[in-house]
Amino acid sequence: LxxxxxxxxxxxxxxxxxxxxxxxxxxxxxxHAYDHPLIAAGAGTLVEEILAARPSVTTLVVAVGGGGLFAGVAAAAAEHGLRVVAVEPRGSRALNAALGAGEPVDVPVESVAADSLGARRVSADALRWARADHVRSVLVADPDIVATRRRLWAEHRIAVEFGAATALAAPWFGAFRPAEGEEPCVVLCGANTDPADLSDAVADPAR
Known part of the structure; x- marks a missing residue:
């Protein structure tokens, strides 16, 4: 075809x-890339896979762009009594801004992770789930996203795009600190990246 x-x-x-x-x-x-209930539902199936592999997980940490992945994860997490931490770059914060405004609003898209998290406006479903009691919204800075991506490669040989690194930057740089007894699982979603710029990360993960 x-x-x-x-x-x-x-x-x-x-x-x-x-x-x-x-x-x-x-x-x-x-x-649509994210604003569709079936897109969200498909993304939410990863929660079942996570719990099958690790039933003790209590919290899911997920990056947010337009909200398709987040909405699906939040919906599935609610069924299992899990918490969700929604992580966005400070320069591309459609969900966080919508929470503050009380409705989806247009935001600037200015982040190193904008190629995958660069939605100007979050979906209505994502905002609805973000208002739920089991969800928390946090923001991370671009330098922390860059450092997380490079450290993940240097220490674990996992190459991810900046959008995926955004989620892990939250616990690694303090935007999210697990409480005692809390067992988080970070969703690393996205490897649409060129690993060529990771070659020197072994010597200096912060570069």
């Missing part, structure tokens, strides 16, 4: 608008 790929704009909102127009003009099926 083949496919035609078009790179549009500098952030997801611009590409999504171009896709919407194309679908309207051609009758093509439109598939």
């Amino acid at each position: 083949g496919a035609r790929v078009e790179a549009v704009g500098r952030e997801y909102a611009e590409a999504a608008e171009a896709a919407r127009r194309f679908a309207a003009e051609t009758g093509a099926l439109s598939s």
Whole structure:
């Protein structure tokens, strides 16, 4: 069948608008990257896998962009009585801003992790779940995200994109500190990255 790929704009909102127009003009099926209940539901199945491997987990730490992964994880976590820590870069904080405003709002997209967490506006479902009692929103700085990605490679030989490193930056740099008896599981979602710039991380994980 083949496919035609078009790179549009500098952030997801611009590409999504171009896709919407194309679908309207051609009758093509439109598939949103995160703002769809089935997208969230599919992401939420990872909670079952985590608990099957580690039943003692009490808290899930997950990065948030537009909120598809987060909404699915939060919904599944609620069924199992788990807490969720929603982590965003300070420069791309659509969920945190929506919580403050009481509704989804447009935010600047200015973060090293913007290529995967660069949603200008969070989904309504994500905001609904973020208001739940078992969810906490935290922010991390770009330098901490960069250092986390490099340390993860230097110490564990795991190469992830900056969006995935965002989640782990929260416990490693203090935005989230587990309470006594709490057992967190960090979701490292995303390896769309070029590992070439990780080659010197062994010598200096902070670089």
